[in-house]
Amino acid sequence: MGIGLTHYLIISILLFALGVFGIATRKNAILVLMGLELILNSANINFIAFARFGGMNIEGHVAVIFVIILAAAEVAVALAIILNIYQNFRHVDVDEINQLKD
């Protein structure tokens, strides 16, 4: 049995589950962000796999490009917010952050 669509889907599902687990259990905001990146990558693998096995459909590739653009923008803004949180609280523990301003 050769490598088919299902193999790539299973890789992507396992990556998604690991990302969900990371987001649910980590307390540090940057590690939560890393779990988010895993989930975005699993979605991208799905897009590319369906594009490949659906007759080399290039529109899936365009969707992945937009996902990558949004991930870059999201990480830049999220890290700026995390740096601000660190300046105010001296830690980035998402369980302890409960104030929007001093």
Add this chain to the structure above:
Amino acid sequence: MALYDVIFYLFATIVLVSAGGVVFSRKMMYSAFSLLFTFFGVSGLYVLLSADFIAVTQIMVYVGGILVLIIFGVMLTTKITGVDIKSGTLGAFQMGIAGLASLAIAVFMIIMSMNTQWMQKDPLAETSTTVEAIGGLLFTEYLLAFGVAAILLLVAFIGAALIARRK
């Protein structure tokens, strides 16, 4: 065909093991460097799926941009480098619940994906490169989305610089 299988399983192992490293590692720097290997493994999977442009974009944007930002974040938000870069964890009960939930998600979706008859077509004749097709599509059908994405990136980066600025 056998070589393709071997390379697929190699990259799949790299992706899953290093993603496990991201999620389970005790030290934040180890998580960040595991994320590097995850991105490289995913990029290898893209090459196997004959998405050459996306593979290179993955390495350039994720590894060259996002990962560097994340490592900056790790180093700027920990007090003493190398000694106390640890992440707090939850109690065993909450860990168990989260593990069970994500395991249930994985099992359910794997069963679903194996039982679904996906619509598949034979791929067209192997194209030499996808760059031309992607560029053509971006500048015809997705031109508006492309422009909006450009403005979004500009706004996001200006906003990030404004937010992160020291008062």
